[in-house]
Amino acid sequence: MSELDRSGQHVVIVGGGPGGYEAALVAAQLGAQVTLVDSDGLGGSAVLTDCVPSKTLIATAELMSDVRRARVLGIRLPEKSRDSQAELEVDLQVVNERVKALAAEQSADIARRVARDGVRVVQGRGRLQSNTRVVATLADGSTETLDADAILVATGAAPRTLPSAQPDGERILTWEQVYDLNEVPEKLIVVGSGVTGAEFASAYLALGVDVTLVSSRDRVLPGEDADASAVLEAVSVRRGMKVLGESRMESVTRDGDTVTVTLTDGRTVSGSHCILALGSVPNTADLGLEDVGVVTDDGGFIKVDRVSRTSARGVYAAGDCTGVLMLASVAAMQGRIAMWHFLGDAVAPLDLKKVSSNVFTAPEIATVGWSQKSVDAGEIEAEVVMLPLAGNPRAKMQGVKDGFVKLFCRPGTGIVVGGVVVGPRASELIHPVSLAVAESLTADHLAQAFTVYPSMSGSVAEAARRLHRV
Structure with missing residues (x-):
């Protein structure tokens, strides 16, 4: 499809989370006319109530942990708090005010970006009337009908509750x-x-x-x-x-x-x-999906293929409402892939074996590619090495004793097919392993690349060296 052809295409996106706004940016970049229908604020739950807020809270928690182990590193705390962790206190009201302010700021940044790129945002709730039409119900109760050449549903998910465990918002x-x-x-x-x-x-x-x-x-x-x-x-x-x-x-x-x-x-x-x-439940009720032939599974998640197509012609879906892999990065990629596919740009189908993810606990847990469970089950043959971080010189300097680097590579070729990192900032340390998996690099490629000394990343190279075969 030429750029001239694309300019005549109208894409309507329902939902302003990562799957929605990233798709909007791609479609606008490729020359399409884009309307984004959003009811909760751009960025969706990832920015407003989930990823950004929780990781901001965790940033405060990490600092508390660092202060508590300050004496191990030779830092003398004030006399009052020197001998008792209990003396360290957090003002949760201040923390949460900062959390919400940062979330709102990030949402506003996204709004400015999509506006700058020419995306029209309609504040309202979208419902599919057909596979070429969305009806948006606005805040004042009025409606606006939006005709579309393609529709992307990116309505996200919400926390799951049970009749026997109902939240009250207080305790x-x-x-x-x-x-x-x-x-x-x-x-x-x-x-x-x-x-x-x-x-x-x-x-x-x-x-x-x-x-x-x-x-x-x-x-x-x-x-x-x-x-x-x-x-x-x-x-x-x-x-x-x-x-x-x-x-x-x-x-x-x-x-x-x-x-x-x-x-x-x-x-x-x-x-x-x-x-x-x-867990989570998809926000797919009362969207008109059944009426236009969009198939969902028993849990209400929209079924999509690897280029984000649903069962209805011209209707795509991205993000948590698909239940594919509930990560903001995956939602964003699904949205981009949908637009690349519809607008005829170069596109590669979603490959979940190249997705890196992180659990922001203390220590963090980062993973990419094939897992130990898959290796043990015989789904893939791989050589495995696990190297504790405790022997890493930078870890010793920082007082880090817990964690490891684990790599999986194919026997014979030595191609890296997966990895696990457990330790401080594992979310950053997994990146070289992610590159290796994405580009089919070998353990020798990882091992022979220079690393800074001393550094945590040195353990990635050392683990790779242990996978070398003559």
């Missing part, structure tokens, strides 16, 4: 509601040990809160590398977290200032606050 909270807390919880119970539950449990523990993590599985982060989750759980318990494994929640109730979590085996756990981290 029983979803992860979107924690930023209204003005006082540090006296005793926090986190229900759910997936990524969201583990991150909040780790963050509040670092802020000095008494935390109990209720996990229905036999380990924290059951979807992550088993060695990595074992390190995280050991570190968390050592720092004072109570982890109740294989403990399924039956209900959560509140009586005054006390919240009680009842388990299916009859045990109860009481605290001052509870965060529900029970």
Whole structure:
């Protein structure tokens, strides 16, 4: 499709999260006319209530952890706080005000960017009337009909709740509601040990809160590398977290200032606050999807192929509403791919084996490519090496004792097909491994590239050297 042809194309995007606004930017760049229908604020939950807020909170928690180990590095704290971690305090109201301000600022930045690129934003709720028409219901109750050559649905997802565990926004909270807390919880119970539950449990523990993590599985982060989750759980318990494994929640109730979590085996756990981290449900109800032939699965997630097409001609979908891999980076790539595909630009189908992800706990857990579970199950043949960070000179300088680098490479060719990094800023350290996986580099390529001495990245090169075969 030529640029002239593209200029006559009208794309309507429903939802302003990463899948939506990134798609809008690509479509505008390629010369299409773009209208984005958004009801919650550009950036979506990723910017306003999820990724940006939670990682801002975690940044404060990380600083608290650094201060607590200052004496190990030779820093003398004021006499009052020298011998007691309890003397370190956090002003949660100030923290949360900063969290919300940064989220709003990021959303405003995105709004300015899409406006600068010529994207028209309609404030309202979009509903598909056909595979070529969206009706937007505006704040005043009026409607606007938008005809489209292609439609992208990027409406995201919301926290899952249960009839027996209903949030009240005060002491029983979803992860979107924690930023209204003005006082540090006296005793926090986190229900759910997936990524969201583990991150909040780790963050509040670092802020000095008494935390109990209720996990229905036999380990924290059951979807992550088993060695990595074992390190995280050991570190968390050592720092004072109570982890109740294989403990399924039956209900959560509140009586005054006390919240009680009842388990299916009859045990109860009481605290001052509870965060529900029970997964997500897609925002796909009442969008008119069924009427236009868009197929969803039993959970309501939109079924898409690797170029973001739905079952309805001309209708694409991106982000958490598809349930493909609920990461902001994946949502953004799905949105971009959809527009590249529709507008005839060069496009490569989504490859989940090249996606890097990170769990922002203490320590962080970053992964990319094939996993240890896949190797153990025989899904792929790979050589594996795991190198503890404790022997890294930079780690020793910083007082880091927990964590490792793990690499997977194909026997014979030595091509790197996956990796795991556990440690401080693992989200940054995974990047060279991600490049290796994306570009089919070998372990020798990684090993022979210069690394700074001393540096944490030196462990990536050292692990790669241990995979060298003569």
